Amino acid sequence: MGRTLGSGGRWMSLLRRQKAVDAEIVGVPAASPGHPSSRPCSEPGCQAPDRVSCDYRDRRGAPCPTAWCADHVMTVHSWHLCRRHARVVQALAPVEFRGELPPPDLNNRAPSLASYLAEALDSRMRAALGELGHPANGEHVSAEALTPLNTENRGRRWAQGWKLFDNTGPLLRIDVEVDEARDPECAIRLNSRVILRCVPPWIQDRKAAAPPMEGAEDEKRRQVFYDRLMEQHVRPALVAEEHWVRRWEHSPNSAV
Numbered sequence: 175m176g177r178t179l180g181s182g183g184r185w186m187s188l189l190r191r192q193k194a195v196d197a198e199i200v201g202v203p204a205a206s207p208g209h210p211s212s213r214p215c216s217e218p219g220c221q222a223p224d225r226v227s228c229d230y231r232d233r234r235g236a237p238c239p240t241a242w243c244a245d246h247v248m249t250v251h252s253w254h255l256c257r258r259h260a261r262v263v264q265a266l267a268p269v270e271f272r273g274e275l276p277p278p279d280l281n282n283r284a285p286s287l288a289s290y291l292a293e294a295l296d297s298r299m300r301a302a303l304g305e306l307g308h309p310a311n312g313e314h315v316s317a318e319a320l321t322p323l324n325t326e327n328r329g330r331r332w333a334q335g336w337k338l339f340d341n342t343g344p345l346l347r348i349d350v351e352v353d354e355a356r357d358p359e360c361a362i363r364l365n366s367r368v369i370l371r372c373v374p375p376w377i378q379d380r381k382a383a384a385p386p387m388e389g390a391e392d393e394k395r396r397q398v399f400y401d402r403l404m405e406q407h408v409r410p411a412l413v414a415e416e417h418w419v420r421r422w423e424h425s426p427n428s429a430v
């Protein structure tokens with residue numbers, strides 16, 4: 175009897191887990207073709223004939239308004255998602271499945287914006303940290319997952335970043351952060367200090383209702399923004415911080 179109850183309990187927790195996910199994602203059977211949509215593909219300029227809607231729902235049940243053709247839809251497990259929500263679902267899935275964290279609202283851009291910027295800056299950040307690392311001393315660069323953190327005023331900020339570490343722990347940790355209360359403002363945090371706050375130029379445009387830039391022009395502007403962010407803010411701060419954390423190594427007494 176005890177064994178039966180025990181396995182019953184396990185089923186219950188599986189079911190409960192499934193339910194927590196269903197609250198966020200409309201249940202789509204495995205290998206489903208998705209929910210057909212009459213809207214055009216949300217990829218600018220795409221005229222493809224068959225579209226499905228993004229399956230993402232926030233915890234109040236509000237649907238994502240985008241639709242995607244087979245070429246532009248993202249699939250995660252059996253879900254059909256836009257890029258933003260694919261990122262959110264992938265970043266949150268391991269935590270969500272344990273039911274420890276309420277899913278972010280559909281209109282909460284903070285997690286996907288932090289994740290988007292981290293992805294865009296990934297190679298630049300790895301290179302910048304790699305240049306300061308001493309692999310011969312066992313120092314490595316790693317990328318960290320998107321993580322929700324509590325803010326001082328009981329809010330939530332989302333951070334995703336990189337670490338230069340050795341076997342004693344991290345020397346440098348740099349994160350891209352978006353605080354839900356300050357969205358769309360983004361922050362770069364180096365170790366425990368915010369070194370920069372900014373609103374990406376394409377988001378400034380949207381807020382000012384400026385006409386959107388076209389594909390190639392928009393992409394070029396984003397790359398210029400990332401390059402400036404790295405050269406004017408991140409690299410100088412990393413170099414200064416590295417000197418500081420290695421100050422004892424640099425002292426004349428420790429010279430070999």
Ligand SMILES: [Zn+2]
Pocket residue numbers: 215216217220221222242243244245246
């Ligand atoms: Zn398309």
Ligand SMILES: [Zn+2]
Pocket residue numbers: 228229230238239240255256257258259
């Ligand atoms: Zn979506």
